[in-house]
Amino acid sequence: MHRHTAAALLAATLLLTGCSNTSDAPSPGATAQAAGAQVTATKTTFTPGIAAVGTDYTTLKVTITNTGTTPIKVNPLYFAIVDTTKAKHAVSIGTVKGEIATMELAPGENTTGTIAAEGTFTPDxxxxxxxxxGPEVRASVS
Known part of the structure; x- marks a missing residue:
């Protein structure tokens, strides 16, 4: 019987610690200070790049600013677009003109470019x- 009591106590502890309705992820529009970056995003018109197949893409203009004290790396592959149904869309490389460049930003520097994901959807x-x-930064699409 002692074994059953210990098992019940362990189960209750695990259940209670897993029932938090708070999240460690930043809310959309928030800046994750741990990442040392701030991101803004606006919907923009799709202009096909060299790797585009058709015109069925959702395109955003993004700006990333290094707000930290150490350099950060920027790469189109580090971005994703989440739609209003909360589906996450990977960025398609080379499909849009003016694609954000792969680079390193020193503290205080920023860069702007476009990213595109396949399909037509409403970006959130x-x-x-x-x-x-690394840490994730989320920015609402305006």
Missing amino acids: YVTWTSGYR
Whole structure:
């Protein structure tokens, strides 16, 4: 019986610690200060790039600013577009003119460019991840 009590106590503890309705992810439009970056995004007209197949793309103009104290890396592959149904769309490389460049930004520097994802959908927010595994910054699409 002692074993059943310990198991019930462990189950109750796990259940209660997993029932938080707070999230560690930044809300759309917020800046993740840990990432040392600020991102803005606006919907823009699609202008086909060299790798575009057709015109069925959703395109955003994004600006990223290094608000930290160390350099950050920018790469189109570090962005994703989340639509109003919360589906996440990967960015298609080379499909749009003026694509955001791959570079390193020193503290205080910024860059602007476009990103595009296949398909026509209503974008809700864009995410930028510091590298492939770093903190995520979300910006509402205006």
